[in-house]
Each structure stands twice: as structure tokens, then as C-alpha cells.
Amino acid sequence: VPGAMAAERALAMATCTAPVNIAVIKYWGKRDTDLILPINSSLSVTLHQDQLKTTTTAAASRDFTEDRLWLNGTEADVGHPRVQACLREVRRLARKRRGGSEDAATLGLLSYKVHVASENNFPTAAGLASSAAGYACLGGCGTGHGGGRRDELSEVARRGSGSACRSMWGGFVQWQRGERPDGTDSLAHQVAPETHWPELRVLVLVVSGQKKPVASTVGMQTSVETSPLLKHRAEVVVPERLAQMMRHIRERDFEGFGQLAMRDSNQFHATCLDTFPPIFYLNDLSRHIIALAHRYNAHHGHTKVAYTFDAGPNAVIFTLADTVDEFVEVVRRSFPPAANGDQFVRGLPVGSAALPQELVAAVVTEPVPGAVQYILHTKPGPGPQLVDDPSQHLLGADGLPRR
Ligand code: DP6
Numbered sequence: 001v002p003g004a005m006a007a008e009r010a011l012a013m014a015t016c017t018a019p020v021n022i023a024v025i026k027y028w029g030k031r032d033t034d035l036i037l038p039i040n041s042s043l044s045v046t047l048h049q050d051q052l053k054t055t056t057t058a059a060a061s062r063d064f065t066e067d068r069l070w071l072n073g074t075e076a077d078v079g080h081p082r083v084q085a086c087l088r089e090v091r092r093l094a095r096k097r098r099g100g101s102e103d104a105a106t107l108g109l110l111s112y113k114v115h116v117a118s119e120n121n122f123p124t125a126a127g128l129a130s131s132a133a134g135y136a137c138l139g140g141c142g143t144g145h146g147g148g149r150r151d152e153l154s155e156v157a158r159r160g161s162g163s164a165c166r167s168m169w170g171g172f173v174q175w176q177r178g179e180r181p182d183g184t185d186s187l188a189h190q191v192a193p194e195t196h197w198p199e200l201r202v203l204v205l206v207v208s209g210q211k212k213p214v215a216s217t218v219g220m221q222t223s224v225e226t227s228p229l230l231k232h233r234a235e236v237v238v239p240e241r242l243a244q245m246m247r248h249i250r251e252r253d254f255e256g257f258g259q260l261a262m263r264d265s266n267q268f269h270a271t272c273l274d275t276f277p278p279i280f281y282l283n284d285l286s287r288h289i290i291a292l293a294h295r296y297n298a299h300h301g302h303t304k305v306a307y308t309f310d311a312g313p314n315a316v317i318f319t320l321a322d323t324v325d326e327f328v329e330v331v332r333r334s335f336p337p338a339a340n341g342d343q344f345v346r347g348l349p350v351g352s353a354a355l356p357q358e359l360v361a362a363v364v365t366e367p368v369p370g371a372v373q374y375i376l377h378t379k380p381g382p383g384p385q386l387v388d389d390p391s392q393h394l395l396g397a398d399g400l401p402r403r
Contacts, residue, residue: 015057030220030221085160135164199322
């Protein structure tokens with residue numbers, strides 16, 4: 001916003017949307033908790049914003065008397081250290097892009113207070129990493145995104161939440177841990193665009209709207225302090241896996257991609273169990289879904305679906321377009337919907353499938369009614385987008401939320 005603002009205008013506003021991302025090589029653990037620098041690199045798939053996105057509007061005006069923040073329509077604490085770190089970073093970049101000029105207009109501009117409003121197009125209760133998209137948005141629209149260098153903006157997002165920096169790009173994204181103590185080389189970059197693997201699909205199985213018991217920020221620091229497995233993972237396992245995963249993605253090798261995604265999710269949760277006291281993010285239902293995926297793959301004799309879980313019990317399933325209808329039917333039969341039968345499948349269309357009797361017998365063993373709330377069908381998608389249409393701003397001309 002500061003960069004886009006003409007000194008004579010009373011109010012400058014920008015709106016941006018940003019996606020959610022899901023890691024296939026997980027980030028868990030920081031070497032610097034203040035700058036948010038990770039102990040290992042990570043790799044993620046950016047999900048499509050048609051299904052999951054966060055919209056953020058930032059406004060700056062000489063008339064504002066304080067920085068203010070609204071999340072999903074409710075005013076939130078702008079004093080949160082991470083929000084402050086993001087705003088500071090946005091202002092620093094704006095200053096830098098002005099070529100360090102110290103004229104009166106620039107100084108006035110940079111001292112303007114900002115109002116920020118952010119909202120999700122999906123229920124926060126879904127337990128998805130919405131803050132990632134929100135912070136990426138702040139990075140994107142805060143600096144006018146089109147003009148800023150995207151890797152610099154990934155620094156803004158990273159200061160909000162580590163995994164958020166990967167939402168600065170579409171498709172397949174690597175967050176390189178970097179070596180420098182000041183974090184200037186700890187950046188996200190795109191490995192392949194969202195068009196690279198057109199058949200790849202994502203199913204989010206929402207099992208619970210519960211808040212995670214241990215916030216990832218706290219949990220991962222306990223892991224860093226106590227888990228020898230995490231240390232080994234960061235030093236030895238992840239560097240090898242990253243190279244393998246990049247190759248599987250480049251070759252669109254679903255067998256390799258899916259196997260490694262499952263193994264890496266499992267190892268992340270193993271480091272949680274190796275943390276002392278231990279942390280549990282998976283629940284009985286998550287384990288049910290894991291077993292179901294393995295039975296399904298075993299029945300077909302190769303990897304047709306791959307699960308991954310973050311710091312919560314919801315499953316994210318990777319699969320290919322030709323498998324979606326059948327696997328969704330398997331999930332429907334395994335977890336018969338309670339009341340919302342018609343809203344059980346959301347997002348991209350899913351066709352009907354008749355399951356062969358042998359498949360049902362081998363895979364659908366003990367149905368658990370109502371256990372999965374709904375399935376969201378989506379696919380890889382693009383990175384943050386600047387919204388041109390002013391009617392889409394979340395803040396009105398008075399700088400307050402429109403609704
Ligand atoms: C399990 O990015 O939420 O989702 O940097 O402290 O905000 P902070 O943590 P956060 O951690 C995400 C961990 C994860 C794995 C991943 O997304 O790579």
C-alpha cells in the first residue's frame with residue numbers, strides 16, 4: 001500500500017487473495033524463533049483458490065490514528081508480535097523501494113497507520129492453515145505485490161507464519177532453509193507451476209473442527225529441544241527426501257510422490273511422539289483414514305491415493321483425476337454421512353461410481369458413520385492475486401469493514 005499511495009490522496013487501498021498450501025516434505029522446527037528460520041527446507045503444493053482462499057484488504061491513510069486489524073469481520077489484536085513483524089517488514093520494503101529517499105513525503109507516507117481486514121472463503125473450523133494464506137496476503141497486498149520482488153515478499157509472509165511463505169507462489173513450492181543468520185536467504189520459490197501436473201487432485205477430509213491442542217509454534221519448539229529423531233530428520237533425512245521429491249514432481253511420478261508424501265507425514269508425526277512430553281495431532285479417525293488408504297492401494301496393487309496430515313487430525317489426500325470418483329465413494333461407504341448427505345462432497349465436481357464387490361469387501365471394513373464431516377475436492381492452483389475490482393475491497397471508504 002505505501003508504495004502505491006500518492007502523497008496527496010487521503011486513502012490508499014489494495015486487496016489481494018492468497019492460497020492455502022499443504023506440505024509434502026514437512027517444516028517442523030525453528031533454528032531462530034524470532035526471525036522464523038527453519039531447521040530444514042520444506043516442499044508444498046499450493047491449493048486452488050476457487051475452493052480455499054483468504055482475501056485481505058490493506059488501507060493506509062493519514063487520517064487513521066492507529067493500526068487496526070479485522071479477521072473474518074471481528075476486530076483482532078494488531079499488537080500480536082507476528083502481525084507487528086509483518087507490518088514492520090512491509091514498511092521496510094516500501095522504504096527500500098523508494099530508494100532510501102528521506103524526503104518529507106516519504107517519511108509521512110511511511111508513518112501512516114494502516115487498517116487491515118482479512119477473511120476466508122472457508123470455515124476456519126475446518127482446521128486448515130488459514131493464517132498461512134492471511135499472512136501471505138498481507139505480504140502480497142502490503143507491498144503492491146506486482147511491483148515487489150516475490151521472494152522478498154515471502155520474507156514478509158514468513159515473519160507471520162513459517163509455512164505462509166510457501167503460499168507466495170502457485171504450484172509446487174520449496175522453502176529453502178537458508179544458511180545466513182539474518183534469514184535473507186530463507187526464501188520460498190516455485191519448483192513447478194500449477195499447470196505442471198494437470199491430473200493431480202486433492203481431497204481434504206474434514207474430520208473435526210476442533211482447534212489443535214498444541215499450537216504448532218509451541219509444539220515444534222518443544223520438539224527441537226527434546227527430540228533426537230527430529231534432529232536426525234532435519235540433518236539427514238530431509239535433504240535426501242527433498243531431492244527425491246523434486247524428481248518425482250518433475251517426472252509426474254505419482255507412485256514415488258505419494259509414497260514419499262505418506263512417509264514424510266508419518267515421520268513428522270513420529271517426531272511429535274518422540275517429543276517429550278509427546279504431542280498428538282492424529283486421532284483415531286486419522287488412523288482409520290491411514291489404514292483405509294493403505295487397504296485401497298493394496299487392493300489396486302499400487303499407490304492410487306496418498307495421505308498427509310499437518311498439526312491436526314484432518315486428512316489431505318493426493319490422488320489423480322481418474323481415481324477421485326471411486327475413492328470418494330469408498331470414503332462415503334466407510335464414513336456414511338450423518339445428516340448432510342447432499343453437502344458431503346464440496347468443491348470441484350465428483351461423479352458417481354459403482355464399487356466392485358471385491359473392492360468393498362477388501363477395503364470398506366468397519367464403517368464409522370458420521371466420522372468425516374465433509375470432503376473438499378480441489379487441485380493445485382496459482383499464487384496470490386491482486387484484486388483490481390474496487391468493489392471487492394473488504395474496507396469501505398471510511399477505512400472500516402464493509403459488513
Ligand atoms: C505441520 O507455519 O504453523 O503444517 O512458523 O510457528 O507459524 P509457525 O508454524 P506453522 O507450522 C506448520 C507446520 C506444519 C508443516 C508444514 O506446513 O510444513
